[in-house]
Amino acid sequence: MAEAHSLENPRLQHHFRNADQQFSSSKLGMWLFLFTEIMFFGGLFVAYIVYRAWNPELFTMAASQLDTVLGAVNTVVLIGSSLTIALAIRAAQTDKQKQIVNYLLMTILLAGVFLVIKYFEYMHKFDLGIFPGAFYTFEGIDHPKANVFFSIYYMMTGLHGLHVVIGIGLMIWLVVRAKMGDYSSKWYTPVEMTGLYWHLVDIIWIFLFPLMYLIE
Amino acid sequence: MSAATTNGKTLKVRYFDIEENPTEHYLNAESGLKSWLFTVDHKRIGLMYLASIAFFFFVGGVLALVLRTELFTPAENLMTAETYNRIFTVHGAVMVFLFIIPSIPAALGNFLLPMMLGAKDVAFPRLNLASFWIYSIGALFTLVSLGVNPVDTGWTFYTPYSVQTGSAVILMTIGVFIMGFSSILTGMNFIVTIHKMRAPGMTWGRMPLFLWAMYATSIIQVLATPVLAITLALLIMERTLGIGIFDPALGGDPVLYQHFFWFYSHPAVYIMIVPAFGVISELIATFSRKTIFGYWAIAMSSLAIAFIGSLVWGHHMFVSGQSELSTVIFSFLTFFVGIPTGIKIFNWLATMHKGSIDMKTPMLYACIFLFLFTIGGVTGIMLGAISVNVQLHDTYYVVAHFHYVMMGGTVMAFLGGLHYWWPKMTGKMYSEFWGRISAIIIFIGFNLTFLPQFIMGSQGMPRRYYSYIEQFQTMHQLSTIGSYILGVGFVIIAVYLAHSLMKGQKAPANPWGARTLDWMTSSPPAQHNFNYQPVCNNGAYDFHKPIADFTLGIAEDEHAHEQKGDTIKQQEQNV
Numbered sequence: 157m158a159e160a161h162s163l164e165n166p167r168l169q170h171h172f173r174n175a176d177q178q179f180s181s182s183k184l185g186m187w188l189f190l191f192t193e194i195m196f197f198g199g200l201f202v203a204y205i206v207y208r209a210w211n212p213e214l215f216t217m218a219a220s221q222l223d224t225v226l227g228a229v230n231t232v233v234l235i236g237s238s239l240t241i242a243l244a245i246r247a248a249q250t251d252k253q254k255q256i257v258n259y260l261l262m263t264i265l266l267a268g269v270f271l272v273i274k275y276f277e278y279m280h281k282f283d284l285g286i287f288p289g290a291f292y293t294f295e296g297i298d299h300p301k302a303n304v305f306f307s308i309y310y311m312m313t314g315l316h317g318l319h320v321v322i323g324i325g326l327m328i329w330l331v332v333r334a335k336m337g338d339y340s341s342k343w344y345t346p347v348e349m350t351g352l353y354w355h356l357v358d359i360i361w362i363f364l365f366p367l368m369y370l371i372e
Numbered sequence: 373m374s375a376a377t378t379n380g381k382t383l384k385v386r387y388f389d390i391e392e393n394p395t396e397h398y399l400n401a402e403s404g405l406k407s408w409l410f411t412v413d414h415k416r417i418g419l420m421y422l423a424s425i426a427f428f429f430f431v432g433g434v435l436a437l438v439l440r441t442e443l444f445t446p447a448e449n450l451m452t453a454e455t456y457n458r459i460f461t462v463h464g465a466v467m468v469f470l471f472i473i474p475s476i477p478a479a480l481g482n483f484l485l486p487m488m489l490g491a492k493d494v495a496f497p498r499l500n501l502a503s504f505w506i507y508s509i510g511a512l513f514t515l516v517s518l519g520v521n522p523v524d525t526g527w528t529f530y531t532p533y534s535v536q537t538g539s540a541v542i543l544m545t546i547g548v549f550i551m552g553f554s555s556i557l558t559g560m561n562f563i564v565t566i567h568k569m570r571a572p573g574m575t576w577g578r579m580p581l582f583l584w585a586m587y588a589t590s591i592i593q594v595l596a597t598p599v600l601a602i603t604l605a606l607l608i609m610e611r612t613l614g615i616g617i618f619d620p621a622l623g624g625d626p627v628l629y630q631h632f633f634w635f636y637s638h639p640a641v642y643i644m645i646v647p648a649f650g651v652i653s654e655l656i657a658t659f660s661r662k663t664i665f666g667y668w669a670i671a672m673s674s675l676a677i678a679f680i681g682s683l684v685w686g687h688h689m690f691v692s693g694q695s696e697l698s699t700v701i702f703s704f705l706t707f708f709v710g711i712p713t714g715i716k717i718f719n720w721l722a723t724m725h726k727g728s729i730d731m732k733t734p735m736l737y738a739c740i741f742l743f744l745f746t747i748g749g750v751t752g753i754m755l756g757a758i759s760v761n762v763q764l765h766d767t768y769y770v771v772a773h774f775h776y777v778m779m780g781g782t783v784m785a786f787l788g789g790l791h792y793w794w795p796k797m798t799g800k801m802y803s804e805f806w807g808r809i810s811a812i813i814i815f816i817g818f819n820l821t822f823l824p825q826f827i828m829g830s831q832g833m834p835r836r837y838y839s840y841i842e843q844f845q846t847m848h849q850l851s852t853i854g855s856y857i858l859g860v861g862f863v864i865i866a867v868y869l870a871h872s873l874m875k876g877q878k879a880p881a882n883p884w885g886a887r888t889l890d891w892m893t894s895s896p897p898a899q900h901n902f903n904y905q906p907v908c909n910n911g912a913y914d915f916h917k918p919i920a921d922f923t924l925g926i927a928e929d930e931h932a933h934e935q936k937g938d939t940i941k942q943q944e945q946n947v
């Protein structure tokens with residue numbers, strides 16, 4: 157079966173000729189997956205562009221309801237987490253087992269901070285009656301399509317938040333495996349791939365933040 | 373033999389014997405239900421896809437016959453108008469999402485792609501199995517939706533009706549959403565496999581054209597399918613939360629839905645047809661016994677179709693209220709798709725020219741393809757013209773065009789491919805006589821079904837109506853009779869293929885004298901495809917060279933299970 161490993165490298169799957177081929181295949185596959193993610197979010201970005209082109213005044217009015225300070229803090233938090241996961245990959249490449257775990261835990265912590273801040277932002281809006289779409293009851297924005305702006309806001313940040321949650325799940329799994337000493341300079345593919353994924357989650361937020369919070 | 377040089381490595385190679393009628397192969401290497409359901413072998417996964425799509429083709433086909441029966445007279449024969457709406461929706465959705473999109477890529481592609489590359493498997497075998505399971509789960513959702521309240525929106529799920537209707541739109545679209553991921557994973561897997569898993573010496577210019585077609589298809593799958601996913605996610609949110617992006621009642625824009633939907637679904641028709649082009653290239657070259665004419669033109673036109681085909685979605689919306697400027701641009705770009713497609717047709721004809729054509733069943737299907745697809749393609753160009761489109765919009769003309777392309781094109785190529793690779797997949801031969809008979813019956817039935825629809829459509833018969841004025845009755849009856857003949861053709865195929873499985877003669881390793889690597893192994897193939905690591909030193913269509921030249925492999929390969937047969941010739945070679 158597929159688990160028939162060759163003797164030199166237990167991580168080498170039987171259908172690859174060598175470890176290089178296996179690693180570069182994984183990396184290409186991951187990049188393709190990131191492209192699909194961009195197309196997936198791309199649909200929402202197009203919806204954003206279309207509605208903003210039609211209702212420019214709506215977007216400036218509605219953006220005033222978003223807390224720029226919290227958004228900025230979250231941006232810094234996520235960029236920081238991208239740094240820590242990059243350091244985790246570095247630790248794997250240099251065989252520093254303990255550091256892999258520590259940097260991964262720091263990344264998970266920062267991702268958690270991001271979600272907590274997001275939670276308070278959402279709750280504040282729900283208190284005001286700013287719900288998505290048909291459940292929208294807020295009267296502070298004098299525009300007939302204010303509900304559509306917040307639908308787009310909730311869809312984009314919600315989908316992004318879902319990706320953060322998935323990322324946390326992946327990193328918990330990495331921590332468990334790293335504690336078992338699975339990753340070393342010989343084989344650290346999952347750490348590297350999760351890192352790529354996490355950078356994408358970060359970059360999407362870097363686009364969301366100015367598009368949502370910083371319009372005047 | 374000339375030596376080829378890539379990255380300057382010297383490999384020790386020798387010729388291998390291909391075992392005839394092997395006692396051990398991928399079908400009997402392991403046994404039991406679990407060895408199928410949890411297999412990571414791309415060949416078994418391909419066969420499981422084949423069985424699934426055959427089932428759904430049967431379901432969609434029966435529904436089509438039911439629709440045709442209802443249309444035999446203008447009166448209410450079998451069902452109410454409402455039931456008719458549900459049945460044509462389900463026919464469309466099942467045929468598109470459950471049958472035709474996975475048909476050639478997931479079934480034939482999975483089986484053949486690694487073998488044609490000279491690889492042991494796809495790059496991510498477990499992901500491949502996951503994609504099959506994801507497909508199955510999506511199919512399950514779709515089937516459940518049929519039990520709950522079959523969708524009546526048409527397979528396009530246009531808003532605002534899809535938001536208002538009481539039918540199970542959410543279940544159905546969740547099913548399609550899930551199946552999209554299966555399609556994405558297959559596409560990713562194929563792109564990586566083609567990039568990274570090619571055998572030594574298998575340069576891009578030596579790849580069989582089927583692989584180029586699969587490569588172009590995979591690019592569309594990876595780039596377009598996520599957009600369908602987000603569109604359906606938004607549609608589901610529209611129904612549950614009323615997010616108001618597509619629903620005009622809440623300030624949304626239904627035309628935006630159409631843009632989103634067709635941004636995927638137009639490229640999706642190239643997901644359906646481009647693999648068919650790949651199959652046809654293989655069939656025509658093999659059965660004309662000639663090097664394919666214009667290798668690079670055919671290879672690059674697949675990529676060109678993938679690229680241009682992604683920019684023409686607006687031609688579905690000429691009467692939906694899109695701006696005049698976009699309409700003109702989309703119409704213009706639509707004409708452009710005809711160029712690479714025409715390039716393919718002419719290259720195939722040039723390949724056949726002065727070839728020694730062997731009209732075996734697969735080649736018969738390839739010729740049927742050329743005939744029917746050309747009609748479908750040219751009527752598509754007509755529909756791309758704005759003035760004609762406005763006249764023919766939502767008529768049977770469009771229905772006929774679509775079926776000529778999808779059934780006359782993809783399904784005929786799929787049948788050709790199925791007959792061509794059947795001996796390789798099963799190790800059995802089928803009845804050539806019945807193969808040809810059923811191909812001819814299908815050809816007659818198909819034209820009788822859909823040619824009258826062109827005429828009706830041009831006279832103004834709208835699609836999706838369960839009744840009609842008496843003027844159209846003759847045409848509708850011809851069409852219905854044609855569909856029954858078509859059905860008979862498929863039943864014959866099912867019977868003789870089943871017979872072949874049970875009692876068919878054993879197939880030789882290379883019954884058609886093909887030159888691609890998928891034939892350079894026993895029929896059925898060994899568990900890991902080859903008993904040697906193939907080395908490619910020839911073009912895929914070098915029919916002027918003896919077949920023995922194509923069985924080159926690495927000598928002393930540590931992964932090879934056995935090296936039967938004495939070395940015919942041993943040589944040092946640069947590859």
